[in-house]
Amino acid sequence: MSRGPCVAALVGNPNAGKSALFNALTGARQKIANYPGVTVERKAGRMLLPNGEPVELVDLPGSYGLDATSPDEEVTRKVIMGEQHGQAQPDVLVIVLDSSNLEQHLVFAQEVLELGRPTVVALNMVDLAERDGLVIDARALQNALGVPVIPTVAVRRRGLDELAQAVAEARDRVSETAPVHRPHVTLPERRLLAHEMAHGAILSETARHRIHARMDKVLLHPWAGPPILFALLFVVFQAVFSWAAPFQDALDGLAGSLGDLVKTEMAPSLLRDLLTDGVIAGVGAVVVFLPQILILFFFILTMEATGYMARAAFLMDRLMAGVGLSGRSFIPLLSSFACAVPGIMSTRSITDPKDRLTTILIAPLMTCSARLPVYAVIIAAFIPNRQVGLVGLQGLVLFALYVVGIVGAMAVALVLRRSVTRGAASGFIMELPKYQLPTVKDLALGLFQRAWVFLRRAGTMIFTVTVALWILLNFPRAEAGQDQVNASIAGHIANGLAVVVEPIGFNRDIALALIPAMAAREVAVSSLATTYAVGAGDDATQAKGLADQLKSQWSLATALAFLAWFVFAPQCMSTIAVTRRETNGWKWPGFMLGYLFALAYLFAGATYWTAVALGLG
Ligand SMILES: Nc1nc2c(ncn2[C@@H]2O[C@H](COP(=O)(O)OP(=O)(O)OP(=O)(O)O)[C@@H](O)[C@H]2O)c(=O)[nH]1
Ligand SMILES: [Mg+2]
Numbered sequence: 174m175s176r177g178p179c180v181a182a183l184v185g186n187p188n189a190g191k192s193a194l195f196n197a198l199t200g201a202r203q204k205i206a207n208y209p210g211v212t213v214e215r216k217a218g219r220m221l222l223p224n225g226e227p228v229e230l231v232d233l234p235g236s237y238g239l240d241a242t243s244p245d246e247e248v249t250r251k252v253i254m255g256e257q258h259g260q261a262q263p264d265v266l267v268i269v270l271d272s273s274n275l276e277q278h279l280v281f282a283q284e285v286l287e288l289g290r291p292t293v294v295a296l297n298m299v300d301l302a303e304r305d306g307l308v309i310d311a312r313a314l315q316n317a318l319g320v321p322v323i324p325t326v327a328v329r330r331r332g333l334d335e336l337a338q339a340v341a342e343a344r345d346r347v348s349e350t351a352p353v354h355r356p357h358v359t360l361p362e363r364r365l366l367a368h369e370m371a372h373g374a375i376l377s378e379t380a381r382h383r384i385h386a387r388m389d390k391v392l393l394h395p396w397a398g399p400p401i402l403f404a405l406l407f408v409v410f411q412a413v414f415s416w417a418a419p420f421q422d423a424l425d426g427l428a429g430s431l432g433d434l435v436k437t438e439m440a441p442s443l444l445r446d447l448l449t450d451g452v453i454a455g456v457g458a459v460v461v462f463l464p465q466i467l468i469l470f471f472f473i474l475t476m477e478a479t480g481y482m483a484r485a486a487f488l489m490d491r492l493m494a495g496v497g498l499s500g501r502s503f504i505p506l507l508s509s510f511a512c513a514v515p516g517i518m519s520t521r522s523i524t525d526p527k528d529r530l531t532t533i534l535i536a537p538l539m540t541c542s543a544r545l546p547v548y549a550v551i552i553a554a555f556i557p558n559r560q561v562g563l564v565g566l567q568g569l570v571l572f573a574l575y576v577v578g579i580v581g582a583m584a585v586a587l588v589l590r591r592s593v594t595r596g597a598a599s600g601f602i603m604e605l606p607k608y609q610l611p612t613v614k615d616l617a618l619g620l621f622q623r624a625w626v627f628l629r630r631a632g633t634m635i636f637t638v639t640v641a642l643w644i645l646l647n648f649p650r651a652e653a654g655q656d657q658v659n660a661s662i663a664g665h666i667a668n669g670l671a672v673v674v675e676p677i678g679f680n681r682d683i684a685l686a687l688i689p690a691m692a693a694r695e696v697a698v699s700s701l702a703t704t705y706a707v708g709a710g711d712d713a714t715q716a717k718g719l720a721d722q723l724k725s726q727w728s729l730a731t732a733l734a735f736l737a738w739f740v741f742a743p744q745c746m747s748t749i750a751v752t753r754r755e756t757n758g759w760k761w762p763g764f765m766l767g768y769l770f771a772l773a774y775l776f777a778g779a780t781y782w783t784a785v786a787l788g789l790g
Contacts, residue, residue, distance in 0.1 A: 187235025497590030678781030
């Protein structure tokens with residue numbers, strides 16, 4: 174028997190709490206959320222056995238069976254079977270069961286047990302079972318399954334020591350005994366057995382979950398459900414603007430006084446200009462949107478944790494089927510509102526390859542959080558902060574931009590499913606997770622992680638690109654009386670590109686911002702801020718903020734065209750890279766770039782000319 178570090182793997186149905194257990198046992202911070210299909214890759218961490226011995230613990234994507242049909246389930250099967258490259262076969266399998274959903278989860282559990290490997294069972298979510306009025310006899314289940322059964326509550330760290338102890342004992346048995354092979358049974362037989370075992374283990378059941386059933390009746394109602402979802406999203410976008418305002422003003426003020434401080438304390442020099450025009454004006458222009466990002470994620474994380482998000486997927490299933498997608502695409506598309514990169518990765522839970530490809534191709538149309546600073550800067554500058562009836566106009570415009578992205582994605586899906594990714598929509602079965610109140614700790618941790626990601630991007634990529642742009646904007650130096658931006662290298666390039674984008678109403682400054690913004694969309698904001706700061710030179714106009722600069726230099730028609738451009742334009746290197754990885758080649762990322770740029774150009778142009786015709790030019 175090999176005596177390398179012991180390897181244990183967490184296996185089970187989706188949404189059983191595997192990642193929550195993994196985090197609790199290893200101190201990792203894997204994403205957990207209250208819907209199936211969150212984990213799509215294996216992830217290893219280190220946990221300690223009670224005797225202090227380290228064990229490699231592997232978190233796996235949830236699975237319904239070992240005959241893997243989707244790419245993420247394939248990973249689970251391979252790891253369990255020891256066929257995954259670079260991953261030692263687990264010595265111990267930890268089956269994670271949702272105790273309030275026992276019968277269903279016992280089906281896959283039996284299939285894993287039939288492998289005859291050293292196994293322990295974590296009877297997780299016993300708190301939810303109790304809440305729903307279920308009392309479960311872990312002993313009876315242990316006798317029925319023939320392996321140790323440990324009740325756990327991953328999110329409250331209950332039962333963790335006992336689980337670690339059971340893993341240690343199972344691990345010791347590895348070296349002593351040869352594997353016992355269990356008889357192989359068919360799926361219907363497993364279902365029947367699961368039913369019997371679940372009923373044998375459930376001691377009592379009261380009808381406490383009636384409230385939740387009633388909530389589902391309303392929230393999932395074919396007529397009442399969608400308006401509720403719509404209204405909820407509407408509130409979210411109102412909040413993004415109105416709640417963030419005071420915080421954003423404070424940050425804005427801070428950046429302003431920081432710039433003033435540098436200006437008064439340092440002698441005029443290129444370094445001083447780099448600090449004020451590049452770092453503070455440029456990077457600062459992006460950082461001030463942190464409050465908005467956090468408010469958006471507060472809602473997303475809350476909806477995920479409560480179980481409402483999965484209901485939204487259920488509601489959208491019919492609409493998705495209409496354009497040839499299944500409700501399974503909903504979760505990846507939803508994740509893309511945060512960022513298309515994890516969104517595209519989570520398409521691994523989609524079984525049908527064409528379904529999956531279509532979802533990957535339209536994911537960048539979902540409004541990712543990197544677009545928020547771009548939209549917000551333009552909206553704040555050009556859309557008056559007025560009430561229209563009960564709602565604010567700025568929030569309404571933001572909401573509309575999100576809707577245009579979604580409608581665009583659905584239209585593209587419809588076309589793709591009838592051409593390049595032709596095929597029928599596949600059926601959709603998703604178990605609905607239980608309603609839960611989000612824990613303050615998880616919510617705070619999730620927000621902290623988002624803030625960290627955002628600030629790290631600002632400090633690394635956005636900072637680098639902005640400084641590079643500042644250099645290209647400052648050299649060669651302009652002669653007296655000449656415009657510095659026009660004289661610079663960046664200005665020359667921008668003037669060239671401007672010819673191409675002039676027909677859609679874009680000016681030189683926009684052309685200049687679009688190139689560095691290929692790295693990431695927020696860079697458009699920092700680039701504009703830096704360009705205006707450099708262009709203004711040292712005179713009084715520099716005191717003006719970015720919003721005032723935009724207002725004085727752009728027409729409303731140009732601003733609207735710019736917004737339309739960013740709904741479609743594929744300005745994100747990471748998305749292209751992840752698409753290449755997930756589709757194994759350059760064909761589909763190339764296709765994605767082509768069709769999105771074409772749409773961006775078309776829609777920005779249409780917006781511009783319509784606005785001009787309406788007299789907004
Ligand atoms: N109340 C309660 N909630 C739990 C427990 N364990 C996990 N959860 C919650 O259940 C949800 C699912 O947990 P995850 O850890 O993401 O589930 P998973 O098994 O990794 O799911 P996939 O990655 O989709 O396969 C999350 O909202 C967790 O906060 C528990 O013991 N009690
Ligand atoms: Mg998981």
